[in-house]
Amino acid sequence: MLSRKITVFITILCLTTIGVFYRSGSGSGSASRILSIYSNLCACEKCLTEGDPDFREIMKASPKPFLSREYETTQEVFNWWKRLQSNKDPFDFYNTTVKNLFEIFPPIPPLIESSPDRCRTCAVVGNSGNLKGSHYGPLIDFHDIVIRMNRGPIKGYEKDVGTKTTHRVMYPESSTLLDNTTHLVMFPFKIKDLQWLIQKFAPSKNKAAKRIANKDLVMILNPAFMKYVHEMWLKKKGRYPSTGFMTLALSMHMCDEINVFGFGADSDGNWYHYFGAVNKNLRTGPHPGGQEYDILQQLHKAHKIHFYNGWQ
Ligand SMILES: *[C@@H]1O[C@H](CO)[C@@H](O)[C@H](O)[C@H]1NC(C)=O
Ligand SMILES: *[C@@H]1O[C@H](CO)[C@@H](O)[C@H](O)[C@H]1NC(C)=O
Numbered sequence: 001m002l003s004r005k006i007t008v009f010i011t012i013l014c015l016t017t018i019g020v021f022y023r024s025g026s027g028s029g030s031a032s033r034i035l036s037i038y039s040n041l042c043a044c045e046k047c048l049t050e051g052d053p054d055f056r057e058i059m060k061a062s063p064k065p066f067l068s069r070e071y072e073t074t075q076e077v078f079n080w081w082k083r084l085q086s087n088k089d090p091f092d093f094y095n096t097t098v099k100n101l102f103e104i105f106p107p108i109p110p111l112i113e114s115s116p117d118r119c120r121t122c123a124v125v126g127n128s129g130n131l132k133g134s135h136y137g138p139l140i141d142f143h144d145i146v147i148r149m150n151r152g153p154i155k156g157y158e159k160d161v162g163t164k165t166t167h168r169v170m171y172p173e174s175s176t177l178l179d180n181t182t183h184l185v186m187f188p189f190k191i192k193d194l195q196w197l198i199q200k201f202a203p204s205k206n207k208a209a210k211r212i213a214n215k216d217l218v219m220i221l222n223p224a225f226m227k228y229v230h231e232m233w234l235k236k237k238g239r240y241p242s243t244g245f246m247t248l249a250l251s252m253h254m255c256d257e258i259n260v261f262g263f264g265a266d267s268d269g270n271w272y273h274y275f276g277a278v279n280k281n282l283r284t285g286p287h288p289g290g291q292e293y294d295i296l297q298q299l300h301k302a303h304k305i306h307f308y309n310g311w312q
Contacts, residue, residue, distance in 0.1 A: 042256035044119035048304060055304060058232050063224040065111065065253050069102040073223060080230075081223040084240050085190045097194045101220070104201050108219050114256050120144050122255030125161060126244045126262035127152040130310030131274040136261050137162040139308075143259065147185075147251060149243055150174035152262075153275050160274065161262070167219075169247050172196040178213040185250075186220045187243055194220070221250065237291045245292040248305070258305040264293050 041047040049056055064071055073081075078091050112120070123143040125131075127150065140146060140162035147167040148154075151174055154163055167183040170176065172193055178184055188194050201215050229241045229249045241249070244263060251258050262274065300307040 040116045042114040042119055043117055044121065044257045046303065047114060047256050048252060048258065049114065052302065052304070055302075059252065061232050062228055062253065064222055065225045065250055066108050067098065067101075067220040067222045068108055071222060071224075073098070077224045077227055080227045082190075084226075087190045089191045094191055094194075097191055097198070100198055101194055104198060104203075104215070105218050105220075106216055111253055119257065120255050121257045122147065122251050122259070123162075124248055124251050124258060124260045124263075125149070125152065126247075126260070126264075127273045127275070128262040128264055128310075129272040129274050129276075130264065131157075131160045131262040132310070134160045134261075134308070134310045136160055136308060136310075139259075140164070140261055145251075145255060147247055149247060151176050151275075152273075157274060169243060169250075171243075174243075175212060180214045181217070182213065183217040183219055184213040185247075186218065187226075187246065188220060188223065221246070225250070233295060234291055242292060245295075248296070260296065260300075260305050260307045262310075263296060263307065264309060 041050055049059060073094070075091065078094060081087075082089075082094075112118075114120070121143045122145040123140045125140060125146060125148045137159045141164045143164075145166045146162065146164045147169065148161075148165050149169045150171075152161070154161060154165070165178075165182050167185050168176070168178055169185045169187055171187050171189060186193065186197060197218070197220070200212055201218070226240065226246060229246050230236060230238075233245070233249055234241055248258070248260065248263075296305070296307055299305045
């Protein structure tokens with residue numbers, strides 16, 4: 001009885017507050033933030049996994065996003081993965097490499113689940129030229145988690161891309177030095193990429209060797225997750241998903257609210273990087289660029305993510 005009274009009271013309080021907000025015209029955002037105490041999924045205005053059964057189905061089908069000591073790769077996953085970059089090395093060599101890997105790296109802590117008292121906001125920042133002149137920097141830095149990709153630089157571009165980086169996705173060919181507080185999220189495309197990690201982080205006598213990242217903050221994408229994104233999100237279009245798209249799919253397991261920056265072409269339809277020269281013929285290679293972009297737009301329309309496409 002008492003709790004019912006409290007509920008009624010809170011409801012009235014909310015309605016009154018909403019009234020005040022509307023009258024003062026200070027944004028319905030605050031009003032929906034208050035209403036969100038009725039959502040039990042997360043503490044954001046809107047939670048990623050709210051509503052939409054199809055979306056939840058796809059999410060549920062996901063394997064563990066990160067490799068761990070305990071995770072066992074299946075033959076099926078290995079067969080799919082080894083074709084990405086025509087790996088010739090056999091499965092048992094992969095097994096041994098993964099085993100060696102986790103002798104160096106501490107166990108990756110489990111991902112934080114969404115909870116009614118938390119709102120994990122994420123900025124997924126791609127490298128598209130549409131960031132140029134966007135002035136998104138402060139907005140990007142406002143997020144709890146800021147995920148950047150490959151060599152996407154900050155220095156000299158702060159106004160448009162921000163300064164904060166909590167996670168940086170990379171593979172050996174796109175690697176860059178990270179500071180002590182940034183998670184290195186390795187996307188392995190071949191066994192050599194795993195060996196590269198071992199080589200970079202194994203205890204060495206050469207103390208002068210520059211560390212590329214904090215060893216305690218290394219996370220390795222699970223090949224089974226790559227296969228899952230290809231099959232469940234892209235319906236097997238293209239040979240395999242792009243780094244950007246896999247990063248977005250990964251963010252869905254780390255965030256309650258996702259804002260996407262620096263993806264896609266600029267307003268003239270040009271694909272290029274914000275830090276490079278304009279290349280009107282930049283192709284998407286083995287990746288189903290158009291398909292990925294369509295899904296991004298659909299997710300935006302369904303209010304699952306918010307897609308910021310620059311000001312150009
Ligand atoms: C590799 O490891 C997986 C899972 O741990 C196991 O099922 C598989 O038989 C192993 N394969 C080889 C060739 O060692
Ligand atoms: C980086 O962080 C680790 C712990 O995560 C710590 O042991 C190390 O001293 C730090 N290094 C620097 C240069 O701050």
